[in-house]
Amino acid sequence: MAAKSGLNIMVFLGSVRENRMATRVGKFIQKLLEKRSHTVEIVDPKALDLGEVIQPLHFYKDPAEAPAILHELNDKIKKADGFVVVAAEYNSAISPALCSIMDNFPPLSYAYRPSAIVTYSMGQFGGIRAAMQLRQFLSELTTVHMPSMTVIPKVHEAITEDGEVTAEGPLTKASEAMCKQFEWYARALKNERNSSGIPK
Numbered sequence: 544m545a546a547k548s549g550l551n552i553m554v555f556l557g558s559v560r561e562n563r564m565a566t567r568v569g570k571f572i573q574k575l576l577e578k579r580s581h582t583v584e585i586v587d588p589k590a591l592d593l594g595e596v597i598q599p600l601h602f603y604k605d606p607a608e609a610p611a612i613l614h615e616l617n618d619k620i621k622k623a624d625g626f627v628v629v630a631a632e633y634n635s636a637i638s639p640a641l642c643s644i645m646d647n648f649p650p651l652s653y654a655y656r657p658s659a660i661v662t663y664s665m666g667q668f669g670g671i672r673a674a675m676q677l678r679q680f681l682s683e684l685t686t687v688h689m690p691s692m693t694v695i696p697k698v699h700e701a702i703t704e705d706g707e708v709t710a711e712g713p714l715t716k717a718s719e720a721m722c723k724q725f726e727w728y729a730r731a732l733k734n735e736r737n738s739s740g741i742p743k
């Protein structure tokens with residue numbers, strides 16, 4: 544059987560907070576995906592500094608008036624094989640930073656690609672309530688979200704600043720299971736997009 548080629552994956556971070564945990568979780572996911580031979584692009588709302596959505600790209604009457612960074616990111620989104628969202632839970636909900644960054648782009652840019660959900664919190668529930676909301680949000684963006692998720696309670700104890708797990712166990716197992724499912728869907732959907740296109 545031919546070796547499976549790596550995928551082109553965008554990882555969205557969902558926090559711009561000072562001393563945020565998002566950085567370490569992003570590193571953990573990046574290492575995990577790169578170990579599996581994928582190419583990773585981190586979309587970091589803090590580095591991009593776009594703030595709240597002023598005008599989504601698809602709302603510009605003249606798209607040429609939109610900031611170049613929105614066009615650049617949109618082109619990358621359209622070329623990606625799938626998306627991983629790394630989401631904090633703020634007041635039992637998806638964090639504003641994650642919604643804002645993803646809301647900037649038309650659902651069609653994300654369409655017919657898989658999305659994987661990674662949530663975390665410093666408490667014991669790991670952001671599971673945000674994860675449930677993310678399923679709805681990611682469906683609206685026309686992605687196919689994975690049944691397997693990675694939910695990380697006590698993130699400050701579970702992952703080091705360098706993105707290493709502090710103990711092998713349920714987190715390693717869950718994240719690897721999520722990756723396997725995500726890779727399967729990413730390849731299946733890619734094959735179908737390449738052979739049949741997407742519905743118009």
Ligand SMILES: Cc1cc2nc3c(=O)[nH]c(=O)nc-3n(C[C@H](O)[C@H](O)[C@H](O)COP(=O)(O)O)c2cc1C
Pocket residue numbers: 557558559560562563564565566631632633634635636663664665666667668669670
């Ligand atoms: C505004 C705000 C709301 C929060 N709400 C929740 C919550 O609903 N559930 C929870 O488990 N943790 C909550 N937390 C704690 C977060 O889990 C913790 O701060 C986590 O590190 C946030 O991710 P970040 O550091 O990447 O921003 C909240 C934190 C903030 C700043």
